[in-house]
Amino acid sequence: MFDFIAAMSQCRAMTTIFRHGLRRGFLGALCLLLVARAHAQDAPKVSIIRDAEIEQLLRDYTAPIFKAAGIHSGAAKIIIVGDKSFNAFVADGQKIFINTGALVEAKTPNEIIGVLAHEAGHIAGGHLVRGRQELARATILSIAGMLASAGALYAATTSGAAGRRQGNLGVDSAGMAGIMLGPQEAVKRSLLSYQRSEEQAADRAAVKFLTATHQSAKGMLTVFERFANEAMFKSQTIDPYLLSHPLPTERISNLEAAAKDSPYFDAVDSPALQARHDLMRAKLVGFMGDAGDAARRYMSDNSIAGHYARAIADNKAGRLEQALAGADALIKVQPKNPYFWELKGQFLLEAARAEEAIAPLRKAAALAPAAAPIKALLGHALVATENPAYTDEAIRVLYNATQRDEDSPEAWEYLSMAYYRKGDEAKAQLAAAEGLFVAGKYVEARTQATRAKAKFREASQGWLRADDILNYRPPGSTDE
CATH class of the missing domain: 1.25.40.10 (Tetratricopeptide repeat domain)
Structure with a gap:
C-alpha cells in the first residue's frame, strides 16, 4: 500500500498541511495532496495536483466533448498528475488522468482538447472492462500509484531508455494491470494488441466528437506528430507487437486523413480561451518549475500570463x-x-x-x-x-x-x-x-x-x- 502516514507526518511539520514547504513554494491553490509510494522501493512517486482554476478550465474543455460522446459530465472526473512527461490516460471507467507536462507543453487549448477527446473515446467505447474489477473502488491516489508502478514495470520490458522516455495517450488500467498480472509473453502480446485496436478506435471517436462540437482535430494531430518525432519512435528495433499503441506513421496517416475531412479543420480557439490556457501554463511553470524555468519562459513576457x-x-x-x-x-x-x-x-x-x-x-x-x-x-x-x-x-x-x-x-x-x-x-x-x-x-x-x-x-x-x-x-x- 502507500506510505501516507509518513508523507503526512513530514508535511505536518511545515506551515501548511500536505505540501512541501515554503522554500519549494508548492501549496495552497496548487496543492500537493500527498506523495504516494508504491510497494516497490524504486517505484515512481505519484502526486495528485488540486487547483480550482485548472480544474475549471479542463471541465470547460471537456463539457462539449462529453456531451457529444454521451458521457455524463457529473460522473466523469479529470485528475491532474504532477509529472513532467506528456501523458494522459483513463482509469476506473470515467477518470481521466492528465499530466502537468501535457498541460505545460501544449501551446493551444485545441491540443489539450484533442487529448481529452481521445480519452473520452476510451470512455465512450467502454475500453476499461478488463481493469474495472481491480480498480472499481480504488481511490484516485491508489489508481495513480498502481498505474505508476505498472508504468515502471512496462518501461523495463521495452527497449531501454527509449521505453522509459515514452509519452503516451490512453494508457489505461486494462493494459497495465494485464502486464503486471500476466507476465507470459503470449498474454502480454495479446493484451497490447487489444490496446492497439482500442487506441485506433479512440482516435476515430475523438475526431467524431471534435467535429460534432465544431472543433478542429489539428491539435490532436500536432500532439501525435510530436510523439513521432521523438527519438524512441525512430528506433527500428522495437517490436511493434510490444507497443500498446499503433505505430506512429500508421497512426498519423489515419488521423490526418480523418482530421482533414472535417469542415472544421481550420477552426481556431477563441482569444479568451487561449488567454485562460496561457494562464494555466504560466501557473504550472511558476509553481512546478525551477527558478530557471520561469526566467526562460516569462522573464521578458509582459502579458498577464507573464x-x-x-x-x-x-x-x-x-x-x-x-x-x-x-x-x-x-x-x-x-x-x-x-x-x-x-x-x-x-x-x-x-x-x-x-x-x-x-x-x-x-x-x-x-x-x-x-x-x-x-x-x-x-x-x-x-x-x-x-x-x-x-x-x-x-x-x-x-x-x-x-x-x-x-x-x-x-x-x-x-x-x-x-x-x-x-x-x-x-x-x-x-x-x-x-x-x-x-x-x-x-x-x-x-x-x-x-x-x-x-x-x-x-x-x-x-x-x-x-x-x-x-x-x-x-x-x-x-x-x-
Missing part, C-alpha cells in the same frame, strides 16, 4: 513583498478573477499571515462559489489563525468543501481540527477517518472510524458512515 508566472516565482524565491505586489497588480487588471484573489491569500497563508489571508480568500470563494479547493484553502486559513471566533465559519466552509468534493484530504483534515476546537469529538474523528480513507490509508481510517462510531447514536448518519468505513476492504486486501 506577470502571473513571475509573481509565483517571486514567492517561491522568498520575495514575498514582490509577490504580493504582483498579485495586487493582477487583481487590479482583473478584479473579478477569483484565482488572482486566491493567489494573494495563498501567498499570505504561506507566510504564516493567516489572519491577513482570510479577506482575499473570502473574496475568491465568493467569486467562485463552486470551487472546493478555494474553500478548502479558506478553511485552512480560518483554522490556522487559532482564533476560536473563526471556528464556526471554518466548519461551515470546510463542510461545504467536502460535500462538493469528497476527495480532498486537506479539507477533511482541517474540518477535523475545527470540530475538535468546537468540542465535537465524534465529528472530528469521523472527519479524520474520511480524510485517511480518501488517501487510501484504510487501516488508520478504521482506527478513527471505530472511535467515532462509539460516540454516535446507533443508526445515525455519522454512525452509518463510520460503519461503512469499518466494513470496507480494498480489492485484493487480506487485511482483516
Whole structure:
C-alpha cells in the first residue's frame, strides 16, 4: 500500500498541511495532496495536483466533448498528475488522468482538447472492462500509484531508455494491470494488441466528437506528430507487437486523413480561451518549475500570463513583498478573477499571515462559489489563525468543501481540527477517518472510524458512515 502516514507526518511539520514547504513554494491553490509510494522501493512517486482554476478550465474543455460522446459530465472526473512527461490516460471507467507536462507543453487549448477527446473515446467505447474489477473502488491516489508502478514495470520490458522516455495517450488500467498480472509473453502480446485496436478506435471517436462540437482535430494531430518525432519512435528495433499503441506513421496517416475531412479543420480557439490556457501554463511553470524555468519562459513576457508566472516565482524565491505586489497588480487588471484573489491569500497563508489571508480568500470563494479547493484553502486559513471566533465559519466552509468534493484530504483534515476546537469529538474523528480513507490509508481510517462510531447514536448518519468505513476492504486486501 502507500506510505501516507509518513508523507503526512513530514508535511505536518511545515506551515501548511500536505505540501512541501515554503522554500519549494508548492501549496495552497496548487496543492500537493500527498506523495504516494508504491510497494516497490524504486517505484515512481505519484502526486495528485488540486487547483480550482485548472480544474475549471479542463471541465470547460471537456463539457462539449462529453456531451457529444454521451458521457455524463457529473460522473466523469479529470485528475491532474504532477509529472513532467506528456501523458494522459483513463482509469476506473470515467477518470481521466492528465499530466502537468501535457498541460505545460501544449501551446493551444485545441491540443489539450484533442487529448481529452481521445480519452473520452476510451470512455465512450467502454475500453476499461478488463481493469474495472481491480480498480472499481480504488481511490484516485491508489489508481495513480498502481498505474505508476505498472508504468515502471512496462518501461523495463521495452527497449531501454527509449521505453522509459515514452509519452503516451490512453494508457489505461486494462493494459497495465494485464502486464503486471500476466507476465507470459503470449498474454502480454495479446493484451497490447487489444490496446492497439482500442487506441485506433479512440482516435476515430475523438475526431467524431471534435467535429460534432465544431472543433478542429489539428491539435490532436500536432500532439501525435510530436510523439513521432521523438527519438524512441525512430528506433527500428522495437517490436511493434510490444507497443500498446499503433505505430506512429500508421497512426498519423489515419488521423490526418480523418482530421482533414472535417469542415472544421481550420477552426481556431477563441482569444479568451487561449488567454485562460496561457494562464494555466504560466501557473504550472511558476509553481512546478525551477527558478530557471520561469526566467526562460516569462522573464521578458509582459502579458498577464507573464506577470502571473513571475509573481509565483517571486514567492517561491522568498520575495514575498514582490509577490504580493504582483498579485495586487493582477487583481487590479482583473478584479473579478477569483484565482488572482486566491493567489494573494495563498501567498499570505504561506507566510504564516493567516489572519491577513482570510479577506482575499473570502473574496475568491465568493467569486467562485463552486470551487472546493478555494474553500478548502479558506478553511485552512480560518483554522490556522487559532482564533476560536473563526471556528464556526471554518466548519461551515470546510463542510461545504467536502460535500462538493469528497476527495480532498486537506479539507477533511482541517474540518477535523475545527470540530475538535468546537468540542465535537465524534465529528472530528469521523472527519479524520474520511480524510485517511480518501488517501487510501484504510487501516488508520478504521482506527478513527471505530472511535467515532462509539460516540454516535446507533443508526445515525455519522454512525452509518463510520460503519461503512469499518466494513470496507480494498480489492485484493487480506487485511482483516
